[in-house]
Amino acid sequence: MSAGRGRRTGIILILLVIVILVVGIGVLFLLQGTLGGGTAAAEPTPAPPTPPPTVNIIIASRDIPRGAQLSVQDVTIMAWPVLADAPPPLGSLILTGDEGSAGLEQVDKRIARVDILNGQPVLDFMLTPGTDPAGIGDTGSDAALLIPSGQVAYAIPINRFAAVAYAVREGDHVDLMMSFRFVDVDEDFQTILPNEGLLLTDQPDLLGAGLQSFQYDLGREEDGPFGTTLLVLPTTNDTSEPRQRPRQATQMVIDNAMVLRVGTWPLSGLNEPIVVTPAPPPTASADQGQEGDQAPPTATPIPVPDVVTLTMSRQDALVLKYALETGAKIDLALRSALDDDVNDIVTDTVTLQYIIDFYNVAIPPKLPIAQDPRIDLGPDNSLPGFGGATPVAP
Numbered sequence: 511m512s513a514g515r516g517r518r519t520g521i522i523l524i525l526l527v528i529v530i531l532v533v534g535i536g537v538l539f540l541l542q543g544t545l546g547g548g549t550a551a552a553e554p555t556p557a558p559p560t561p562p563p564t565v566n567i568i569i570a571s572r573d574i575p576r577g578a579q580l581s582v583q584d585v586t587i588m589a590w591p592v593l594a595d596a597p598p599p600l601g602s603l604i605l606t607g608d609e610g611s612a613g614l615e616q617v618d619k620r621i622a623r624v625d626i627l628n629g630q631p632v633l634d635f636m637l638t639p640g641t642d643p644a645g646i647g648d649t650g651s652d653a654a655l656l657i658p659s660g661q662v663a664y665a666i667p668i669n670r671f672a673a674v675a676y677a678v679r680e681g682d683h684v685d686l687m688m689s690f691r692f693v694d695v696d697e698d699f700q701t702i703l704p705n706e707g708l709l710l711t712d713q714p715d716l717l718g719a720g721l722q723s724f725q726y727d728l729g730r731e732e733d734g735p736f737g738t739t740l741l742v743l744p745t746t747n748d749t750s751e752p753r754q755r756p757r758q759a760t761q762m763v764i765d766n767a768m769v770l771r772v773g774t775w776p777l778s779g780l781n782e783p784i785v786v787t788p789a790p791p792p793t794a795s796a797d798q799g800q801e802g803d804q805a806p807p808t809a810t811p812i813p814v815p816d817v818v819t820l821t822m823s824r825q826d827a828l829v830l831k832y833a834l835e836t837g838a839k840i841d842l843a844l845r846s847a848l849d850d851d852v853n854d855i856v857t858d859t860v861t862l863q864y865i866i867d868f869y870n871v872a873i874p875p876k877l878p879i880a881q882d883p884r885i886d887l888g889p890d891n892s893l894p895g896f897g898g899a900t901p902v903a904p
Contacts, residue, residue: 623655664827676815680771684769702754758861
């Protein structure tokens, strides 16, 4: 009996120990959960960023072709964020929401002066001031819309060398290099030196000899052989006029001009009012029709451009006009697209002396022999730049 009672007591004690362990483990997990929750609750929750203020502007709800008359169904409203470095586009049509202020009807019955893409902000200068199609002539040319504010457009002639082998395109930025050829002139006559003199005298013996009308070139005196004196005169060209060798200087005069157009502007719309067109019809799918029904397209020859229109400051335009009218040689240098915002480039004027000094060019000595034919003669044995040089084709 006592042995059975002892076994029961041992079982009870084992069960009691198991219960105490289970309760202890539960209390431990409960305490960990409570402490962990308190730590998480103590961390502050970051506040959401404050969105920037917005302004409502009008944008196109479809592609609007040039000449189309707009209605309120062609546009919609977009909330444009107002940021210091990204303000709404200049000329945006803004809806303030104030009572009596203009809404979408700002575009109603006005005519598009340019193509407007779906989702593009509709700017005031893109539309005619009124509803009359003929009134578009009062707003100027489309080219004026492309000129940056504060600048002007100016056109210059080009050939394939001056236009970087015709690599320049609309939107490129170029520098203008100019070469000037300088000569010495008489300050009063503004004629190329040396002057020509006329001997005037009232001595009868000289008059009888006809020396009154004796004409000679002014030169310089040098000692001649056997105690004589020589009057050294400049060499003359085929017209028996003194020839002075011009001194050339080359410099980058205008930097960062933008190419507005390569070639001549079209004259199709000259003095013609813009034509109001309906909305463009939906385009046919590519699988409609058979290839055999269409004739192969003919290649349209592209005319070689002989003029380029550039935008620049007004002062640079005056410099360019002066250089053109005084016969300067002008070439374009195409800029990298990464340098469009680089201005006020400073360069050194290049002359013969600059090349000799900077590149350490050795001046050849005078020798008793020479090359034949002469290296300064052109294809027709004429001196280049003096009436016999072969012109370079554009």
